[in-house]
Amino acid sequence: MIERPDSPVVGALHPSANFGERKGGAIPSILLLHYTGVESAAKAISWLSDPVSEVSCHYVVDEAGFVTQMVAEAKRAWHAGAGAWAGDTDINSSSIGIEIQNVGHAAGYPPFPDRQIAAVIALCRDIVARHHIRAERVLAHSDVAPSRKIDPGERFPWATLAAAGIGHWVPPAPVRADDTGVGLGTSGPFVAEMQTMLRNYGYAVMPSGHLDTATEFVITAFQRHFRPARVDGRIDQSTFATLQALSAALPAETMIT
Ligand SMILES: [Zn+2]
Known part of the structure; x- marks a missing residue:
C-alpha cells in the first residue's frame, strides 16, 4: 500500500489494494490518460479502491484539479486492460495511469475545465521528467485499446498539453467538407x-x-x-x-x- 506520494502535486492519498508487481522488471515508459466515465471523482476513487472492481490507477484528477494518488508508481496498477502499443501487450506493466474525472460520452461529455487540465499538465510534467517518458509515449487509453475504449476522447485538449511540452502532437491538416475519404471495406x-x-x-x-x-x-x-x-x-x-x-x-x- 502506498504510504507517501510520488509527486509533489498530490493532494491526498487514497490507497487501492488493486495492484501488483510490474512484470519482467518493466519500468514505466508510457503515460496513459483516461477519463473516469462516472458521475464524480469520489465515486471513481471508491470503485478504483474496491477489491471487487479489480481495477485501479495511479492518479485521479478531479474537475477542480485536485490530485489523489491510489497506487505507488513503482507498482503495476490495473487501468489499461487488454491492449497493445509498439508491440508491447502488457501496458499495465509499462505504464503509469491517470484517471481524469469526466462523466464521458454516455453522459454528455462536458469539456475538461481549465483548472483540471492545468493540474493534469503539472502531474504529467512531473511524471515524464522523473521517468524520462518520451513525448510520443504519452497516450490515450483509446490509442492502446482502440476496439474497446474511447477515453479520454476527442475533447481532451492534447494541443494544450503539447503547448505545455507534454506529448507528441502536430497541428492537424485542415478537414475539407468535400473530402469524405474512404471507409470500411476499401482495399488498396x-x-x-x-x-x-x-x-x-x-x-x-x-x-x-x-x-x-x-x-x-x-x-x-x-x-x-x-x-x-x-x-x-x-x-x-x-x-x-x-x-x-x-x-x-x-x-x-x-x-x-
Ligand atoms: Zn480508460
Missing part, C-alpha cells in the same frame, strides 16, 4: 500505406491493404487523439497528411521497422 495500396504508418507510429494494426473493422477502430482512435475535428474512422486526406506530419516529426530512432 493507399490503405496499406496508412496501416503501415499507423503501425510504425505504435498502433496495433496489420498492413493488410484492406480497411477492415480493426483498422477502422485504429483510424478512429488516431483521429480522436490527433485529428479530432472529424472522428469517423475513414481515411481522408487530412487524416493521412496529419499522420504523415506526425510520423515525420518523430526522432528516427523511435521508428519500428
